[in-house]
Amino acid sequence: MSDELFVVEDLTVTTSTGRGPVDVVKNVSFTVGRDETLGIVGESGSGKSMTALAVLGLLPRGARTSGSVRLDGTELLGRSDRELRPIRGNAISMVFQDPLSSLNPYYTVGLQIEEMYRTHRGGSRKAARQVVIEALEQVRIPDAGRRIDQYPHQFSGGMRQRVMIAMALCCSPSLLIADEPTTALDVTVQAQILELLAELQSTTGTGMIFITHDLAVISSIAQRVLVMRSGDPVEYGTAEQVFSDPQHDYTRMLLDAVPRIDDEVAS
Amino acid sequence: MTLLQVQGVVKEFSTPGALGRKSTFTAVDDVSFDVELGETLAVVGESGSGKSTTARIAARLLEPTRGTVIFDGVDVTRARGKELARFRNDVQVVFQDPFSSLNPRYTVERIITAPLSYQGIKPAEGYRAAAQELMERVGLNPDHCQRYPAQFSGGQAQRIGIARALAVNPKLVICDEAVSALDVSIQAQVLELLMRLQAESGFSYIFIAHDLAVVRQICHRVAVMNQGRIVELGTREQVFGDPQDDYTRTLLAAVPRINPEWDAKRRQRKVTL
Numbered sequence: 001m002s003d004e005l006f007v008v009e010d011l012t013v014t015t016s017t018g019r020g021p022v023d024v025v026k027n028v029s030f031t032v033g034r035d036e037t038l039g040i041v042g043e044s045g046s047g048k049s050m051t052a053l054a055v056l057g058l059l060p061r062g063a064r065t066s067g068s069v070r071l072d073g074t075e076l077l078g079r080s081d082r083e084l085r086p087i088r089g090n091a092i093s094m095v096f097q098d099p100l101s102s103l104n105p106y107y108t109v110g111l112q113i114e115e116m117y118r119t120h121r122g123g124s125r126k127a128a129r130q131v132v133i134e135a136l137e138q139v140r141i142p143d144a145g146r147r148i149d150q151y152p153h154q155f156s157g158g159m160r161q162r163v164m165i166a167m168a169l170c171c172s173p174s175l176l177i178a179d180e181p182t183t184a185l186d187v188t189v190q191a192q193i194l195e196l197l198a199e200l201q202s203t204t205g206t207g208m209i210f211i212t213h214d215l216a217v218i219s220s221i222a223q224r225v226l227v228m229r230s231g232d233p234v235e236y237g238t239a240e241q242v243f244s245d246p247q248h249d250y251t252r253m254l255l256d257a258v259p260r261i262d263d264e265v266a267s
Numbered sequence: 268m269t270l271l272q273v274q275g276v277v278k279e280f281s282t283p284g285a286l287g288r289k290s291t292f293t294a295v296d297d298v299s300f301d302v303e304l305g306e307t308l309a310v311v312g313e314s315g316s317g318k319s320t321t322a323r324i325a326a327r328l329l330e331p332t333r334g335t336v337i338f339d340g341v342d343v344t345r346a347r348g349k350e351l352a353r354f355r356n357d358v359q360v361v362f363q364d365p366f367s368s369l370n371p372r373y374t375v376e377r378i379i380t381a382p383l384s385y386q387g388i389k390p391a392e393g394y395r396a397a398a399q400e401l402m403e404r405v406g407l408n409p410d411h412c413q414r415y416p417a418q419f420s421g422g423q424a425q426r427i428g429i430a431r432a433l434a435v436n437p438k439l440v441i442c443d444e445a446v447s448a449l450d451v452s453i454q455a456q457v458l459e460l461l462m463r464l465q466a467e468s469g470f471s472y473i474f475i476a477h478d479l480a481v482v483r484q485i486c487h488r489v490a491v492m493n494q495g496r497i498v499e500l501g502t503r504e505q506v507f508g509d510p511q512d513d514y515t516r517t518l519l520a521a522v523p524r525i526n527p528e529w530d531a532k533r534r535q536r537k538v539t540l
């Protein structure tokens with residue numbers, strides 16, 4: 001399986017709270033191939049974001065990890081912050097679940113994406129600014145040339161999400177980890193963004209981990225699906241397997257609980 | 268009875284224009300709607316169309332450039348002092364960005380019971396028990412009441428915001444993408460709680476969401492926004508069953524669905540089991 005882009009084996013994340021250590025991610029394993037999308041779904045609080053943060057070495061202080069996380073055969077787990085910095089935002093980029101707290105309120109949106117880009121790619125500010133405008137246009141930010149000089153609080157919730165996506169895409173990562181990237185987008189903009197990501201994958205071969213509660217979105221974009229509950233990987237298989245023949249009661253329960261737009265509503 | 272009237276509300280923001288000149292941007296453009304007592308009005312629409320801005324004006328967290336907000340028969344558009352404090356107690360907001368609306372230095376217990384202590388209400392069973400009961404109702408582990416916001420997941424933080432909004436028996440709760448970070452099963456539990464509180468205590472809700480299936484479950488009427496304006500406002504049956512505006516139709520057509528083939532297979536298997 002050495003041709004897999006990204007391999008996670010037996011990843012365990014242990015946090016310490018006031019009451020001693022807790023395993024918030026327990027023996028999670030999965031692979032993501034080039035041009036492939038893995039969907040992670042599951043209970044709120046089941047360890048989805050922790051899994052993503054562990055990959056990038058961004059866990060909260062005091063958290064410990066074990067297992068193996070490899071990108072193109074190179075082990076990432078246990079690396080120092082200094083070793084991981086050139087990888088973050090470059091080979092692996094991440095769209096964080098809470099955009100407002102991952103953007104700096106004191107800098108314009110343009111400057112933040114520009115810095116990210118220039119850190120990894122260099123070049124002049126002027127050239128970077130053009131890249132940023134194009135990146136914002138790509139994620140359907142209207143009037144990007146003017147918006148670029150605005151601060152995060154001047155954007156709507158969904159626009160901030162799109163800023164995060166633009167930032168994650170600007171260095172053409174090998175692996176994109178997107179944690180609930182479209183929760184604040186209306187369904188038409190969401191469809192455009194999903195299309196953009198698919199297009200990007202097919203041209204650059206980017207592998208993607210897509211974390212979401214929206215099972216309909218997962219069914220349309222993911223080839224493989226991992227279902228998590230209280231830190232445990234309860235089900236892992238191809239999207240078709242998981243959606244058409246779920247093996248675990250929790251997966252079945254989730255699929256039954258999906259609100260459907262076409263169903264009759266009791267009133 | 269009409270609880271909230273929003274009349275002709277306009278919000279302009281000044282933005283950097285070309286050559287350093289300031290220009291204004293109209294985020295909310297002549298928006299009017301009512302919310303009846305015990306009613307749920309959903310607001311859906313384009314990302315950036317002015318939903319959160321409208322919500323913040325309705326909650327008096329932001330002053331409109333023009334227009335009026337009337338609550339319980341009183342014009343609160345320019346309310347100050349005592350009048351504003353009373354209004355603030357009656358109207359609670361669950362914010363779109365959960366973490367940034369929770370003070371990172373306070374424990375969850377303190378955050379959830381803040382509206383109580385702000386109003387000088389001492390719960391008979393004590394603050395801790397009150398917080399723990401609210402946590403349980405939104406599916407959070409009550410043993411975690413001494414934790415700080417950063418120690419919770421996105422969906423858990425969202426539920427902290429919901430618990431806080433429900434602490435003081437408000438008349439109107441404005442939910443801005445309040446259930447978007449919850450898995451479908453916990454989401455169903457929270458929606459049920461909101462509907463039960465409405466039946467029991469007559470809460471009204473303004474429910475902003477992008478998930479149209481959820482909206483269809485919970486609302487009585489829907490307002491559809493696009494580019495700062497309400498392009499359609501009607502009962503749930505009207506808007507979902509017989510949409511009049513083009514944008515509404517586009518929106519309804521774009522709702523993602525689980526791969527129908529896989530879904531049918533699964534349902535078939537379930538029946539034969």
Ligand SMILES: Nc1ncnc2c1ncn2[C@@H]1O[C@H](COP(=O)(O)OP(=O)(O)OP(=O)(O)O)[C@@H](O)[C@H]1O
Nearest residue numbers: 015024044045046047048049050060418420421422
């Ligand atoms: N800093 C922390 N210290 C201790 N425990 C934490 C910390 N941050 C999160 N947790 C706990 O770890 C568990 C997993 O959290 P995680 O954020 O990975 O969940 P999630 O699956 O992403 O959930 P959601 O869908 O709600 O975002 C949760 O129970 C959470 O309470």
Ligand SMILES: Nc1ncnc2c1ncn2[C@@H]1O[C@H](COP(=O)(O)OP(=O)(O)OP(=O)(O)O)[C@@H](O)[C@H]1O
Nearest residue numbers: 154155156157158280294314315316317318319320
């Ligand atoms: N403080 C501000 N200064 C300047 N512009 C702002 C400010 N707040 C909001 N805006 C702009 O007003 C418009 C409406 O924003 P709002 O947050 O109300 O949208 P929304 O409908 O809630 O969108 P979303 O679904 O993405 O959350 C956006 O174009 C936004 O950039």
Ligand SMILES: [Mg+2]
Nearest residue numbers: 049097420421
């Ligand atoms: Mg999460």
Ligand SMILES: [Mg+2]
Nearest residue numbers: 156157319363
């Ligand atoms: Mg909003």
